[in-house]
Amino acid sequence: MGNHGATKNAITRRSFVGASAAAIAGLAMVGCQPENKLEEVEPQAEGAMADAELDPTIEGKWVTACCNNNCGGMCLNRVYVVDGVVVRQKTDDTTEDSMAAPQLRACPRGRSKKQHTFGADRLKYPMKRKNWEPHTGGKKELRGIDEWVRISWDEASEIIADELKNTIDQHGNRAILFPGQCKGNIMNVINSIGGATTSITSGSMGTAVYHSTVMGMPVMGLGEENDRTDWVNADYIVLYGCNQAWASPGTYMYYFNEAKKAGVQFVFVGPEYNATAAHFNAKWIQVRPGSDLAFLLAVAYQMFVNDEQDPGSVIDWDFLAKYTVGIDGDSMPDDAKADENFRDYVMGAYDGQPKTPEWASAICGTPVEDIEFYADMLKKDNAVTTLRSYAAFRTNDSDDTNYAWMTVSLMGGHLGKPGNSTGTAYHNCVGSCIDDIFHPGASGAPAAPANPVTDVVNDPEQWSAILTGKFNCRGSVLECPPEDRREIDTRLIVFTEASPMNTLLDTSSAIDAVRKVDFVFATARAFTTQAQYSDVVLPVITEWEKVGDLRGGSVMTLKNREALIGATQVCEPLFEAKSDKDIARGIAEKLGLNADELFPLSDEQEFFNILAGTTMKSAETGEFVPFLTITEDDIASRGVEGEPQEGVISIGEFLEKGIYKVERKPGDAYTYYGYQAFIEDPEANPRATPSGKFEIYSQTKADALNGCGYTADGFVWKPYPTYKAPVNGYEASFADFEGGVKGDYPYQIFNPHYLRRSHTQFDNLPYLRQAFSNPVFISAVDAAEKGIEDGDTVRIYNERSQSLRPASVTERLMPGVVALPHGPWVDMDKDGVDHAGAENLFTAPVTSGMGVAGYNTNLINFEKYEGASLEEDYLLAQRIPAIEE
Numbered sequence: 009m010g011n012h013g014a015t016k017n018a019i020t021r022r023s024f025v026g027a028s029a030a031a032i033a034g035l036a037m038v039g040c041q042p043e044n045k046l047e048e049v050e051p052q053a054e055g056a057m058a059d060a061e062l063d064p065t066i067e068g069k070w071v072t073a074c075c076n077n078n079c080g081g082m083c084l085n086r087v088y089v090v091d092g093v094v095v096r097q098k099t100d101d102t103t104e105d106s107m108a109a110p111q112l113r114a115c116p117r118g119r120s121k122k123q124h125t126f127g128a129d130r131l132k133y134p135m136k137r138k139n140w141e142p143h144t145g146g147k148k149e150l151r152g153i154d155e156w157v158r159i160s161w162d163e164a165s166e167i168i169a170d171e172l173k174n175t176i177d178q179h180g181n182r183a184i185l186f187p188g189q190c191k192g193n194i195m196n197v198i199n200s201i202g203g204a205t206t207s208i209t210s211g212s213m214g215t216a217v218y219h220s221t222v223m224g225m226p227v228m229g230l231g232e233e234n235d236r237t238d239w240v241n242a243d244y245i246v247l248y249g250c251n252q253a254w255a256s257p258g259t260y261m262y263y264f265n266e267a268k269k270a271g272v273q274f275v276f277v278g279p280e281y282n283a284t285a286a287h288f289n290a291k292w293i294q295v296r297p298g299s300d301l302a303f304l305l306a307v308a309y310q311m312f313v314n315d316e317q318d319p320g321s322v323i324d325w326d327f328l329a330k331y332t333v334g335i336d337g338d339s340m341p342d343d344a345k346a347d348e349n350f351r352d353y354v355m356g357a358y359d360g361q362p363k364t365p366e367w368a369s370a371i372c373g374t375p376v377e378d379i380e381f382y383a384d385m386l387k388k389d390n391a392v393t394t395l396r397s398y399a400a401f402r403t404n405d406s407d408d409t410n411y412a413w414m415t416v417s418l419m420g421g422h423l424g425k426p427g428n429s430t431g432t433a434y435h436n437c438v439g440s441c442i443d444d445i446f447h448p449g450a451s452g453a454p455a456a457p458a459n460p461v462t463d464v465v466n467d468p469e470q471w472s473a474i475l476t477g478k479f480n481c482r483g484s485v486l487e488c489p490p491e492d493r494r495e496i497d498t499r500l501i502v503f504t505e506a507s508p509m510n511t512l513l514d515t516s517s518a519i520d521a522v523r524k525v526d527f528v529f530a531t532a533r534a535f536t537t538q539a540q541y542s543d544v545v546l547p548v549i550t551e552w553e554k555v556g557d558l559r560g561g562s563v564m565t566l567k568n569r570e571a572l573i574g575a576t577q578v579c580e581p582l583f584e585a586k587s588d589k590d591i592a593r594g595i596a597e598k599l600g601l602n603a604d605e606l607f608p609l610s611d612e613q614e615f616f617n618i619l620a621g622t623t624m625k626s627a628e629t630g631e632f633v634p635f636l637t638i639t640e641d642d643i644a645s646r647g648v649e650g651e652p653q654e655g656v657i658s659i660g661e662f663l664e665k666g667i668y669k670v671e672r673k674p675g676d677a678y679t680y681y682g683y684q685a686f687i688e689d690p691e692a693n694p695r696a697t698p699s700g701k702f703e704i705y706s707q708t709k710a711d712a713l714n715g716c717g718y719t720a721d722g723f724v725w726k727p728y729p730t731y732k733a734p735v736n737g738y739e740a741s742f743a744d745f746e747g748g749v750k751g752d753y754p755y756q757i758f759n760p761h762y763l764r765r766s767h768t769q770f771d772n773l774p775y776l777r778q779a780f781s782n783p784v785f786i787s788a789v790d791a792a793e794k795g796i797e798d799g800d801t802v803r804i805y806n807e808r809s810q811s812l813r814p815a816s817v818t819e820r821l822m823p824g825v826v827a828l829p830h831g832p833w834v835d836m837d838k839d840g841v842d843h844a845g846a847e848n849l850f851t852a853p854v855t856s857g858m859g860v861a862g863y864n865t866n867l868i869n870f871e872k873y874e875g876a877s878l879e880e881d882y883l884l885a886q887r888i889p890a891i892e893e
């Protein structure tokens with residue numbers, strides 16, 4: 009934004025809102041709806057904005073603005089606020105960049121967040137669908153294409169309460185559904201009136217979410233990598249299907265850079281030579297989507313063969329004997345039911361098929377010499393750090409991939425010592441998933457009342473449960489009870505705090521399912537897919553309008569181990585937007601509930617409780633001590649209740665700075681090695697398995713998988729990692745695999761998490777649309793075969809859907825593999841062709857093993873589109889519904 013011709017006018021809040029909105033509306037070129045006609049503003053306002061920080065006559069201040077988008081970045085965003093409006097933004101300049109305390113610099117999404125709060129497409133007030141009618145939904149087929157009518161909060165809450173009551177009276181609480189990852193305060197309210205059907209997802213971690221503990225890995229499969237200050241000590245760092253440069257920002261890249269400077273060789277395993285692999289000049293081990301198990305079994309085979317040639321030179325037999333069971337017939341666990349073991353299976357003793365590199369290469373596409381390289385790299389005297397995220401595990405039939413991935417590292421003894429670790433480089437850990445330095449406090453809000461409804465739908469069955477009235481009820485994500493088919497008659501859907509129409513499998517069925525039920529409502533900031541297809545839409549505030557937020561410290565709070573970020577309110581709620589809690593309170597009151605009982609604490613009190621309860625691990629004693637110093641005055645000035653306390657830094661200073669960083673030194677008190685306690689004394693610190701060791705043979709795993717009822721064709725899972733051709737994997741792309749005859753949908757598609765968005769969030773922001781287009785990535789070999797050039801519009805299709813996208817033709821993708829980025833908002837035209845590239849239009853609602861949502865290998869075809877070429881997304885009108893007053 010320029011600073012030309014600035015005049016130092018007094019700036020009113022009204023002119024600021026107008027200025028940012030007008031700048032954004034300028035990008036919304038054609039098809040502007042009436043709502044898009046924003047107030048004219050005086051031309052000098054924009055210049056005046058840029059000057060505000062430097063002009064002493066203008067009162068403004070720097071505020072730490074929350075960036076909390078399930079991207080795991082944990083970056084510092086500072087905004088300069090004048091009269092409730094953000095005029096400048098900066099990132100972490102609180103320390104020099106160093107290994108001791110690297111800067112937590114924001115990514116382009118974080119730096120565009122102004123448009124998330126102040127964008128012209130913010131929803132301003134509650135609205136209902138024009139052709140909606142109570143209890144029946146009226147013309148339900150118009151969901152997604154209807155017009156809208158503005159309503160009051162009172163009417164909106166009244167409608168929702170009435171629809172809830174009617175659904176419960178007519179069909180019972182089971183007929184209410186929270187799909188996908190939908191959650192939040194509204195659940196507290198609905199649970200108090202008898203509850204609702206909920207969902208369960210394998211989400212981010214795919215098959216690694218299930219029973220990782222069975223193998224001896226930590227719960228939820230997070231894995232225990234070494235403290236990232238140790239990465240410089242590795243000979244090799246393997247990026248196993250991860251892309252930190254796009255999908256796990258924060259400080260990963262900084263520490264990887266340090267490792268690279270120290271001479272570490274990077275290796276990347278996956279179907280696409282992505283931005284991270286390219287940046288570190290990694291050796292690319294090509295593996296087709298969903299075919300990692302074949303690759304890893306062949307690596308194990310080659311390690312056994314290499315070790316036989318020079319016994320003990322490759323496999324760390326002492327390590328295996330001390331810390332594992334089941335590698336071969338000499339080390340079987342006591343609970344083994346089968347007289348079979350991993351080594352004999354890999355060598356072909358049971359099926360006559362040795363799992364040779366040649367065998368694997370025909371499936372996974374990895375050149376034989378690269379499988380040999382990988383096996384050689386894993387030999388015991390190399391220091392190997394294998395870091396994964398979960399792309400390879402968000403695929404059908406990857407249940408055993410999880411075990412094979414751990415097994416090959418165990419064979420080389422690569423964990424629990426400097427330079428050697430096997431764990432996770434996952435977005436919300438920023439390279440340090442264990443051994444917290446901070447523990448954020450609790451808000452003090454009462455837990456949600458228990459949900460009396462026991463129906464839990466597994467995500468892949470979400471839409472078919474509604475459409476067919478049948479589903480397989482499952483327990484928690486960590487268990488898989490025997491098959492439990494149930495009938496269900498879903499009548500009311502609640503969409504809040506997730507985007508399941510876009511992010512669950514099979515978006516076409518999502519549209520059909522949503523059009524079937526009697527009532528749908530959504531909370532939203534902008535006109536998201538869920539809002540578009542609902543009957544009533546409730547505008548909800550963004551993070552910047554919340555009282556405050558504390559980020560970091562602990563694994564599940566979007567972590568950066570060494571830093572805590574304390575965000576404060578940037579502006580009051582805009583227009584008529586309300587917080588989730590106030591929305592829930594309004595509905596509770598209409599239901600005749602006592603809202604004060606459900607939500608007794610103010611937002612200010614809850615934020616204060618979190619801050620006051622936060623503790624920090626003392627470097628001297630290892631004890632957790634209070635983090636903040638709080639005085640009587642602090643408590644009084646905030647209008648909250650609490651007790652004074654002594655801590656490391658005052659609450660005022662912490663929130664003023666917005667960040668606290670712990671400086672690190674190699675070998676300091678916060679240094680750790682994954683699985684350290686177990687490695688030092690396995691008897692005293694057993695793994696959570698029947699044998700207390702890592703289980704390469706796990707009877708519990710086999711019994712769980714076989715008890716689940718999700719695997720088709722009577723396949724019997726073995727206790728050790730065993731090959732199974734995945735549903736919709738490479739083999740399935742052939743009509744006749746042995747004969748080499750391709751099928752109707754011969755390409756494998758996967759969905760990289762994309763720079764432009766955090767899932768679906770921010771896909772509407774003009775800055776980001778302009779900075780990053782949203783293509784479909786196609787390999788140069790496939791593009792040449794189909795006569796497609798870079799930028800051509802391509803039609804992607806399978807039996808479920810079709811979609812248009814511009815092609816980005818690349819040498820960095822394996823032939824036969826197509827990458828369609830995750831998260832755009834579906835945009836159907838009247839002929840049922842999507843113009844956004846909504847990736848879940850192409851994902852099949854099938855599952856396997858423990859019931860994973862199989863995102864990363866699905867089958868499609870594509871062709872050059874002969875109709876009109878697509879325009880760049882940033883040239884499209886913003887989605888702003890026409891609303892009748």
Ligand SMILES: Nc1nc2c(c(=O)[nH]1)N[C@H]1C(S)=C(S)[C@@H](COP(=O)(O)OP(=O)(O)OC[C@H]3O[C@@H](n4cnc5c(=O)[nH]c(N)nc54)[C@H](O)[C@@H]3O)O[C@H]1N2
Pocket residue numbers: 078188189211212213402504505506507508510511512531532533536548588759760761766767768769830847848851863864
């Ligand atoms: N095909 C395919 N599908 C995938 C994946 C894939 O790789 N491929 N990845 C999967 C993964 S790993 C994940 S984690 C899921 C993510 O799936 P979702 O959680 O469904 O995705 P988001 O887009 O983050 O949805 C969050 C929504 O909640 C809103 N929101 C955020 N904060 C608040 C709040 O405080 N209050 C309210 N009321 N709303 C809020 C946001 O604006 C956004 O609309 O997607 C999964 N889907």
Ligand SMILES: Nc1nc2c(c(=O)[nH]1)N[C@H]1C(S)=C(S)[C@@H](COP(=O)(O)OP(=O)(O)OC[C@H]3O[C@@H](n4cnc5c(=O)[nH]c(N)nc54)[C@H](O)[C@@H]3O)O[C@H]1N2
Pocket residue numbers: 078079080211212213248249250251252254255256257277278279280281282295296297298299300397398399400401403435758759760761762763764765766767768830831864
């Ligand atoms: N910008 C941005 N960042 C995000 C998110 C976002 O939506 N946008 N989402 C966040 C969330 S919730 C999550 S779960 C993470 C996801 O983080 P990741 O799982 O790391 O992200 P992906 O892009 O799905 O996959 C990373 C790489 O895995 C490779 N890959 C894909 N399929 C396979 C396979 O079958 N085998 C192997 N070996 N490799 C494969 C691809 O080369 C891809 O580049 O990202 C987080 N960070």
Ligand code: SF4
Pocket residue numbers: 075076077079080081082083084113114115116117118119257258766
């Ligand atoms: S990576 Fe995530 S937390 Fe960091 S600036 Fe980007 S959006 Fe914000």
Ligand SMILES: [Mo]
Pocket residue numbers: 211212213
């Ligand atoms: Mo995720």
